[in-house]
Amino acid sequence: MxxxxxxxxxxxxxxxxxxxxxxxxxxxxxxxxxxxxxxxxxxxxxxxxxxxxxxxxxxxxxxxxxxxxxxxxxxxxxxxxxxxxMGGNETEVNYQGNPAVILMSGLQGSGKTTFSGKLANFLKSKKGKNPLLVACDVYRPAAIDQLHVLGEQIGVEVYSNKEEKNPVKIAEAAVQHAKSNSHNVVIIDTAGRLAIDQEMMNEIASVKEAIQPTETLFVVDAMTGQDAVNTAKAFNEKINFDGVILTKLDGDTRGGAAISIKAVVDKPIKFVGTGEKMDAIDIFYPKRMADRILGMGDVVSLVERAQEQYDEKEAQKLQKKIKKNQFDFNDFLSQLHQVKKMGNVKDLMGMIPGMGKAMKGVEIEDDAFKHIEAIIYSMSPYERENPKAIDVSRKKRIAKGSGQSLQEVNKLLKQFNDTKKMMKMMSNKKNMASMMKQMKGGGIPGM
The missing domain is CATH 1.20.120.140 (SRP54, nucleotide-binding domain)
Structure with missing residues (x-):
């Protein structure tokens, strides 16, 4: 990025x-x-x-x-x-109301339907809301089906009516349905077009006038650069939206839309989409984005992502195992999965100050850990719990089963042992104090 x-x-x-x-x-x-x-x-x-x-x-x-x-x-x-x-301070979506009604707008292909699902998931998991997704794209049956698939995936109800061709009537019926079924947020996914046209603008303006949404959001593909800003300007002149959503910010984005959209339309960017998964959604923080643009990293966002995956009970159990020197490959795999849940590996590396420059030109696959997982999954339950038992013949079997070389298996075993030693050392306060003392004096422990 x-x-x-x-x-x-x-x-x-x-x-x-x-x-x-x-x-x-x-x-x-x-x-x-x-x-x-x-x-x-x-x-x-x-x-x-x-x-x-x-x-x-x-x-x-x-x-x-x-x-x-x-x-x-x-x-x-x-x-x-x-x-x-870019706006100074972050601006959240207004989801107050009974129910709050959020109207989504944007061109076809901007990621509007997917983001509607992400927003519903965010409000449900982070804000404790009971959202209702509404399919108001009467032109593309695939969009209605997509919304139902997303709703099922995140456990959110989807309201649709394929027989009704008037989006205003669908939206009004959906709001009534939400009131009758204790939904406190309604997210309305409207139709998009390949280009701006008068019919499209009149339609979404009619929907907005009929339901009087709490919040109207414009969804735009960040990869389209200056075109995104021009499209936002046209939409704003017609429907006067409240905020912008930038999708596909994890792609080959030059950054033009993120930097200039607020200055051109005077509306804040409220959220950004950073991947395909339903939890790949971030509140837009201008300061953090400026940090990243100037190569300063974004440690706050990195810590927040880590905290979201942090399980206190699991951490306590792991701490006890480390102290008893019982850390095994099952624990190693569990930690790996927590890192994966935090997002794209290269994106995470870019959040560490100085790492973005160090990683320049280095290609990291989205599933960078797949070969490590393959090796661990090729181990028997006994081998995962007892790494010391993995001898040469077991290594050969694991290498064959995982489709990796013997060198890769040896490399992982060394990484595992180094990690285990470091964790053991860090769990001991005396060792930590000694390490800090040596580091202050310019020495390196164990060297």
């Missing part, structure tokens, strides 16, 4: 490397690169021009502190301006 933009920002700030102070000359040179980076990322031209103008005004005349280099100061100013450009 935003790899090219991050690289170009770094290149721009290199102009100030080794400079003793910020001057009009080196600021102009830096901002020329910044503007080029933004335009290459498909940011709106006017937005890019205003961004660099504001940064220049803030940079010139600023005193550079002894502890801060001109490059660091420029990074700080650009960071502050990026945050402001």
């Amino acid at each position: 935003f790899e090219n933009l991050t690289d170009k920002f770094e290149k721009a700030f290199k102009v100030l490397k080794g400079q003793g102070q910020i001057s009009e000359v080196n600021v102009a040179e830096t901002l020329k690169e910044v503007r080029r980076a933004l335009l290459d990322a498909d940011v709106n031209f006017k937005t890019a021009k205003n961004f660099t103008k504001t940064v220049k005004e803030k940079a010139l005349g600023r005193d550079v502190l002894t502890a801060v280099s001109p490059g660091q100061l420029m990074t700080k100013i650009c960071h502050e301006q990026l945050v402001e450009l």
Whole structure:
């Protein structure tokens, strides 16, 4: 996500490397690169021009502190301006009401139906709501079927009526159904088109007027860049939506839509979609996004994802096993699954400061752990519980059963033993204190 933009920002700030102070000359040179980076990322031209103008005004005349280099100061100013450009603070969806009605709009192919399911899952699992999904796309039976499949997958009821061809009547009946069946949020998935047309706009405007939604959201594919911003502008002029949803942010996204959509339509980005799974949905935090664009990582989001998968009882059980030196491959596999639930591995690595740059050019498959899982699944229950029992003949059988080489099996066993040792060491407070003491003194434990 935003790899090219991050690289170009770094290149721009290199102009100030080794400079003793910020001057009009080196600021102009830096901002020329910044503007080029933004335009290459498909940011709106006017937005890019205003961004660099504001940064220049803030940079010139600023005193550079002894502890801060001109490059660091420029990074700080650009960071502050990026945050402001993308909305300043996060803005959640308004789901208050009895029921709250959320109207979804957008072009066909933007991921609107899938995101309706993700939003329902989010409100159910994170907010304790009882949502109702409503299929109002009367033109594509496949969209209705897709919504039913998603609803079944997440355990949310879907209201539809294939006989009725008037979306206004379907929406009104759905709201009444929600009131009668204790649904406190109604999410209405409307029809999309391949392009903006008057008929489509009139239809969604009629639905909005009839049901008076609590919230109207515009769903847009982040990979379409500046086209996404132009489409958002057209929709906003017709239905005056409350917020934007950016989907497919995990793809080959240049970042233009995320950076300039707020400036162009003056509506906040409320959520982003970051994958295919139903839990691949994040609240949009401008500051965290600016951190990632400037290569600073996003530790807060990483910790939040880890906390979502954290099970206190399981953690306590694991702690006891580690202390007794009973950590086995079943535990190793369980930890692996928790990491996988946190999301795409490369995306997670990008959240660690400095790792995005280190991982540049490194291809990590979506299922990067599949060969490790294959090896563990090829072990017998006894071998998983007793890794020390895995001798040469067992290794050969495991390698054959998993479709991996003997070297890969040996490599995993070494990784497992190293992990086990480290966990054992970290569970002992005295060892931890000793490690910290040696690290402060410049030494490395065990070396």
